[in-house]
Amino acid sequence: MSEVKKIATRDSYGNTLVELGKEHENLVVLDADLAGATKTAIFKKAFPERHIDCGIAEGNMAGIAAGLATCGKVPFMSSFAMFAAGRAFEQVRNSIGYPHLNVKIGATHAGISVGEDGATHQCNEDIALMRMIPGMVVINPCDDVEAKAAVRAAYEYEGPVYLRFGRLAVPVINDEATYKFELGKGVVLKEGKDVTIIATGLCVNEAVEAAKLLAADGIDAEVINIHTIKPLDEDLVIASAQKTGKVVTVEEHSVIGGLGSAVCDALSEKAPTKVMKIGVYDRFGESGPGADLIKKYELDAESIYKKVKGFLS
Template sequence: MADVKKIATRDSYGNALVECFPDFPNMVVLDADLAAATKTGIFKKAYPERHIDCGIAECDMIGVAAGMAAAGMIPFASSFAMFAAGRAFEQVRNSVGYPHLNVKIGATHAGISVGEDGATHQCNEDIALMRTIPGMVVINPSDDVEAKAAVRAALEHDGPVYLRFGRLAVPVINDRPDYRFELGKGVTLRDGKDITIVASGLTVSESLQAAEDLAAEGIDARVINIHTIKPIDAELVAKAAAETGKIVTVEEHSVIGGLGDAVIGAIAENPVPVYKIGVNDEFGKSGPATELIDLFGLTAPHIAKKVKEVLGK
């Protein structure tokens, strides 16, 4: 995939806000003094009167967003995942989730691919936190195309949505005419009969590459992209479990409470072995993003190796 175009999904987020505004004139975009980093600055430049900088006060920003949603607007509250999901968790839970308000949370710089910012800013717990809030939709797009589609889908959905975006540029893998985004529906990117790889976010492209490498060795791996982690496409996951018998999940997130656990929950009534690849019970480290992704076993060679171990090959 060396020649594939790469775009950071945080850039996709900023561009999607601008593209969607004409169709959703009751939109307003909030940020917590991070417009340049979260890319809401793109929207601010295009529609300055619809952008509000709430300062370094993420909890207050969520409260402002809740008030605007209660008044009939569609606010996007934007900050780093560590702050949007972590620091402001109580406000998201009580001010947005409890009254089920139409607030969209654009959380950028998620996961270990934040890189040199280190463990304090590498939020590997946000999906787990947001999944616990009743009624909260949780989306983790895999590329530029999917991230833009996710923003529009969030706008069309009435209720709270958590959107997870990354800092690192990732391959564009969904740039095809038949691509369709639907909340709560996973996408089978590659069919296979030996095992299923279920991935989300930046690990989707790595999982596809792993499947290609495995095919060269005679292993037929199915690849499923779960962009909506909550509600998860339980029907698609259960079908894959029944047809392939084994599942490997791959996520740039803690293995506790994230995609892997969501998959296990989806097939609990008819279980098959599920093997989770992700950040284990540990914090991240400071370093170049690409090196960290490899260090934590999220690259194609590591995924392929795990699949072969599971299949005993």
């Protein structure tokens, strides 16, 4: 059996920017002295005249991106999630969100899987921060295929978009030949009747593997990939919850304000359902290998399997 291909979604981001750059002359890329890490250096090599290194000044980068958007350009401003969503929050909110400008935010190195860079760089709060900005679209792709499609969808969408990418290489679970990305639409990866597992980003593959472990115990789990957290596919979430009666959300993000909160917001209003949120529980990360941290913070398939079993019992 061949080994599953693993690709970091930050690589997908850099490669797709180059493809889009060939197709659209109005696309420009900004970075904050991290082009090698965010992979925008790939774009810089292909289109040096359309790549702007703003230095370690993320707030200023957001302002430059806003200005470019008012001139008909489609800027992709790039940095680590901690800096793009955290350090530059005020400028993103006031200079991009408030006037609803056509700026795309490519935030790499999100979540605890950043690994050895430690708690200061492991942003588990970015989805919550970006969800709160009126009109901001929030996308968290699960693999290379979905990430590339998401970047294209972000370019085509008129308005601000936050794209969340990871440092850690993750399994490619989608087939590029058949995959179709629809903004704001979730994807049912496996139908089931006993419990709904709703996952996003890196945790989607882990949820799929957890469902296999549950199946071996006679538990039929429905698995849904929510790549677009805002706007949320409420119809799909509600329909699945009504079918199974119990919902588990899984995310490499704080359980406060992220996917789990978005799902609970929808269900509490329209289809009250018992929900268990799996994610980072009101704590900071720590330094260590990304894959090891995923296990320690119980976001791996085995941990998800055990938590779901406990929830159902």
